[in-house]
Amino acid sequence: MNMRRYLFATLAILMGATFAQEASARLRVTTTTTDLAALARTVGGEHVDVYSLSRPLQDAHYLDATPGMVVRISRSDLFIENGLELEMGWVPEVIRDTRNRRVRPGGPGHVDASAGIQAIQVPDRIMRDMGDVHPSGNPHYTLEPVVSQQAARNIADGLIRVAPQHADDFRANLQAYIDRSDEVVAAWQTKFEPHAGAQVIIYHKHFDYMLKKLGLDIVAAMEPLPGLAPSARHIAGLIAQYRDADTIRAVIMEPWHDQRVGRQVADAIGVPLLILCPTVGSCEGADDLIGLFETNAAKVLEALKK
Ligand SMILES: [Zn+2]
Structure with missing residues (x-):
């Protein structure tokens, strides 16, 4: 092989290696929820491959730790959890079993x-011990645009x-998300102003950050404690209290x-029952967090106008 051809071949190999490295250089990001996965995709853009451990219609309070989760996290560059004890029933076990110290709490790859x-x-x-799944306060902050900005910053x-x-x-990418979510909230102010203080009854305290942002007044929850299924007696009490109030x-x-x-409860009180999107990917239009905010707000507004 003459020198020129040798150099050319070497260069080709080096370039091939560079391309291969770039192709695999996307960061492997694992999240506990689809909401966090959506945020990681928004902020990470073309540099990340993101995987959520829970599916859109799984309640992240109640997943079971699996060996597959341990493998997935062990191979990740970044592991993002929701915190505020949302995943207290399964993430500590998964983290304990992972060999990748970088993605454990305190490591550079843990968020x-x-x-x-x-x-x-x-x-x-x-x-x-009585079944309260919100012992550190309400963990469902990803459903509210402004609060979610802090999660985006952490990511x-x-x-x-x-x-x-x-x-x-x-x-x-972070700045673009902050600007976009601020726009969403600004547009809500005029739409929801006429309905400020409208009273609603909820089941689980899942949408509270969001409903408060919309100016609604959450007067009661069907669950006596977050995570504790309502008894017939509790439901009968709610109905007796609000049936004739005409404020819900x-x-x-x-x-x-x-x-x-x-x-x-809805039929007894005579108001609409509204099933909102609990997570990114759980209903049409909720393909990312902005879509989730807009889809839920539109459903609430429609019910309030009735
Ligand atoms: Zn909850």
């Missing part, structure tokens, strides 16, 4: 997306830690709880 978020509904007294920080070479892209505008719940209970 608690709730860091810096002021949780609402922090209980005075922890009732974890951007994590991505920058593991791939500082793309920091400018992550920061630009809707009963709001998640698709994964017993809709017969919601239907019973």
